[in-house]
Amino acid sequence: MIPVALLFLALAPTDWVPMRWISPDPHSLELLEDSSINCLAVDPAILTKEFREAAKTRKIDLVVIGDADQKAKAEQAGLPFLEETDRGKMKLGSSDPVLVSRQAVWPGINIAEGEAEAMPSGAPWIDTNAGFFRFTRALTKARIWVSSAPPPNRIIPVSRYIHAIADAAFVGGNWVLTLDRDFSQKLLSQDEKALADWKQINAVIRFYAAHRQWNDYRPAGEMAVIQGVKNGGLLSGGVLDMVSSRHTPIRAIPAEHLDTQAMQGIRMAVNTSPASLSTEQKAVLKQFTASGGSLFSAPDDWIMPEPRPDQVTLDKTDITSLDKIWKEVTSMTNRQNLGARLFNVSSMLSNFTVSPDGKLYILHLVNFSDYPIEDITVHLHGKVKSGKLITPEGLNQSVELFEVDEGSGAEISKIISVGAVIFERQ
Amino acid sequence: MNRRDFLALAGALPVFAAKDAPTAPVAITRCHTYGDELTSSMSDLFDKIGGLSRIVKNKTVTVKVNLTGSPALRLKGKALGVTHYTHPKTIGTMAYLMHRAGAKRVRFVESAWGTSGPLEEYMLDSGWNVRALLSAAPNIEFVNTNGLGTAKKYSRLKISHGGYIFPSFDLNPAYEDTDVLVSMAKLKNHATCGITLSMKNMFGITPASIYGDDAGLDEPNENPTSGRGAVCHAGKRQPASAAAPEKDLNSSRSSFYRMPRIVCDVIGARPLDLAFIDGIETMTGGEGPWVGGELQHVKPGLLIAGTNCVTTDTVGTAVMGYDPRAQQGTPPFSRCDNTLLLAEAAGIGTTDLKNIEVTGASISEVLYRFPHV
Numbered sequence: 118m119i120p121v122a123l124l125f126l127a128l129a130p131t132d133w134v135p136m137r138w139i140s141p142d143p144h145s146l147e148l149l150e151d152s153s154i155n156c157l158a159v160d161p162a163i164l165t166k167e168f169r170e171a172a173k174t175r176k177i178d179l180v181v182i183g184d185a186d187q188k189a190k191a192e193q194a195g196l197p198f199l200e201e202t203d204r205g206k207m208k209l210g211s212s213d214p215v216l217v218s219r220q221a222v223w224p225g226i227n228i229a230e231g232e233a234e235a236m237p238s239g240a241p242w243i244d245t246n247a248g249f250f251r252f253t254r255a256l257t258k259a260r261i262w263v264s265s266a267p268p269p270n271r272i273i274p275v276s277r278y279i280h281a282i283a284d285a286a287f288v289g290g291n292w293v294l295t296l297d298r299d300f301s302q303k304l305l306s307q308d309e310k311a312l313a314d315w316k317q318i319n320a321v322i323r324f325y326a327a328h329r330q331w332n333d334y335r336p337a338g339e340m341a342v343i344q345g346v347k348n349g350g351l352l353s354g355g356v357l358d359m360v361s362s363r364h365t366p367i368r369a370i371p372a373e374h375l376d377t378q379a380m381q382g383i384r385m386a387v388n389t390s391p392a393s394l395s396t397e398q399k400a401v402l403k404q405f406t407a408s409g410g411s412l413f414s415a416p417d418d419w420i421m422p423e424p425r426p427d428q429v430t431l432d433k434t435d436i437t438s439l440d441k442i443w444k445e446v447t448s449m450t451n452r453q454n455l456g457a458r459l460f461n462v463s464s465m466l467s468n469f470t471v472s473p474d475g476k477l478y479i480l481h482l483v484n485f486s487d488y489p490i491e492d493i494t495v496h497l498h499g500k501v502k503s504g505k506l507i508t509p510e511g512l513n514q515s516v517e518l519f520e521v522d523e524g525s526g527a528e529i530s531k532i533i534s535v536g537a538v539i540f541e542r543q
Numbered sequence: 544m545n546r547r548d549f550l551a552l553a554g555a556l557p558v559f560a561a562k563d564a565p566t567a568p569v570a571i572t573r574c575h576t577y578g579d580e581l582t583s584s585m586s587d588l589f590d591k592i593g594g595l596s597r598i599v600k601n602k603t604v605t606v607k608v609n610l611t612g613s614p615a616l617r618l619k620g621k622a623l624g625v626t627h628y629t630h631p632k633t634i635g636t637m638a639y640l641m642h643r644a645g646a647k648r649v650r651f652v653e654s655a656w657g658t659s660g661p662l663e664e665y666m667l668d669s670g671w672n673v674r675a676l677l678s679a680a681p682n683i684e685f686v687n688t689n690g691l692g693t694a695k696k697y698s699r700l701k702i703s704h705g706g707y708i709f710p711s712f713d714l715n716p717a718y719e720d721t722d723v724l725v726s727m728a729k730l731k732n733h734a735t736c737g738i739t740l741s742m743k744n745m746f747g748i749t750p751a752s753i754y755g756d757d758a759g760l761d762e763p764n765e766n767p768t769s770g771r772g773a774v775c776h777a778g779k780r781q782p783a784s785a786a787a788p789e790k791d792l793n794s795s796r797s798s799f800y801r802m803p804r805i806v807c808d809v810i811g812a813r814p815l816d817l818a819f820i821d822g823i824e825t826m827t828g829g830e831g832p833w834v835g836g837e838l839q840h841v842k843p844g845l846l847i848a849g850t851n852c853v854t855t856d857t858v859g860t861a862v863m864g865y866d867p868r869a870q871q872g873t874p875p876f877s878r879c880d881n882t883l884l885l886a887e888a889a890g891i892g893t894t895d896l897k898n899i900e901v902t903g904a905s906i907s908e909v910l911y912r913f914p915h916v
Contacts, residue, residue, distance in 0.1 A: 488617075
């Protein structure tokens, strides 16, 4: 049965673009004049009739996001309630249209791992929730949101908000935007710099909202990571994030969903959950290798410790455990074109997807550095007819294509914050 | 420096006095951008040392470029070529000029950081247009010498002066199977050696498969993933035993002692035929953005070239505002031994500016003071 509160919504919950709103003043909604944000998380205790009407006029849905104990308050206010939980407590098997986790890492380049050294070192590590989104999206049809407020008394640079929003959106998730107190106050007082930052944030939100059909695209990578909920699949910084940080296009296959169909189009697979597979699933992998697929299976006794309730990312013990299989995984994937190979993207994350009809590829790029990245090269596995780069800054530009051994090559001129290249398949 | 280090240095110095060490002219020219003026500036530079033809005509030429550190590491987001990498425009221009001068084949080489994959892919990761570089002239090749690559066996090159640290190096055969060896360096400081010019650039010819932190204990590791800190800088371990070990395991383990000497050893193993230093744009304070301290992107606007790497680097050091014959304790050799003096003592070239003919612009005309390091 559909909850009553959902009957009076302006939008389908799956189309919501969420934010925790910053003021009970109805006039504050004028800040959303050109925004794609259409769902505000509010505190029902300070909600006025005027605010509700102003929101309705703007076709903005109001919701309550919180712990289970806030459900009653939401129902009393006649607002839809979205329970935010730890990752491990998300109701992944339910029919809820939206699932919210309160746990997230703040996406960005990990300064601690990239600090100055006396000798040359490798690429910096990027903290990301992308692996969590990839995994949960493969588990459920629900939209996955993460809701992580800035630490108290901390001013967050605009670039960090953009990274957080894009880090979710480029893999089909949502970051529930929560502004820090300082930014909120400046925005409400029409501070010029805050308004300019707000405009930048909204350009990125609008970019993804305008292409919400991309959420229905499926991973185009030819590499699969088979992982279980209790075996690290819900943690950030695990196998999925490590493989994709090397820009290997990847498909998450929850161990619970492993079957012949899930393995279609896969050429290489890493099985991190050998002990949890059924006899039928083991037969699927046997068939996969018999037909030429490459499979790396973690040893039977290898297991990632079950995440603690408060755990979001790998801890030292997990990393030690992961190290045992990581060398094998990297040597297997090294220089392989498993859908696309990207160059000059070390401070970026990428996602390579294909449209439901199979005619279009989308290559998503998110730049986590403080500077634009120029001259990115892509080698696609297979030929394409055309390529077009679009960005939140309004760029809509054909990309130069050329032939490479694996198929088509493309040159992408510049990514400032985020971008997507749409390739038309031959 | 301890007493043993001092004795080692002092013992080496008298072999060649500055006046006896070989010399060769060094050319300097102004060049402010990597744009249209670059070809004529580089052509003019080489004309001033007798022209490229006499060096490369009908020859196979191997050009060691400087792509130090992972391409992921950038100074304030700037393109790698304007701070600490050889600029791709100078590579394209070098290929064009060498072809015009009659070179039979031009092979650009580097031991790319942390990989033995194709150098072309490393260049793509650096944001370079490899297709454009390949079209700069016929018969261009790129070889990653961090491992054996497609070659069958490593070349063992003995060090002409006997070697300070190593007696020989096992290298990718690209460095032996060539008529001409060129170093394309940047005008930079270096955290360990004070300066990095044409000689220090050549340290990068040592393959990480043998001299890297994850080299095999016995056999080379053809998939290296790290730098050479343990074997070369710190001497914490020996190279893969397939190659010759250090001469004296009791010598200093200080990188300030070891690295200047290893640089001289590398030059002694395969002498350079042409040294080229790009000072159009570069960085000060260190050799790459991973170095701590004050790092700046700067535009000295000059190029330097010569056929003797010691005389060329001596002039380069003077152009940076330093005394090329400074002893340890004086910038830029505040903490390290002076590579130039060690090279002079090994008989590679003179560091005495009075014995070096400088053509084109004078040192004082192009003087660009680098910081005290």
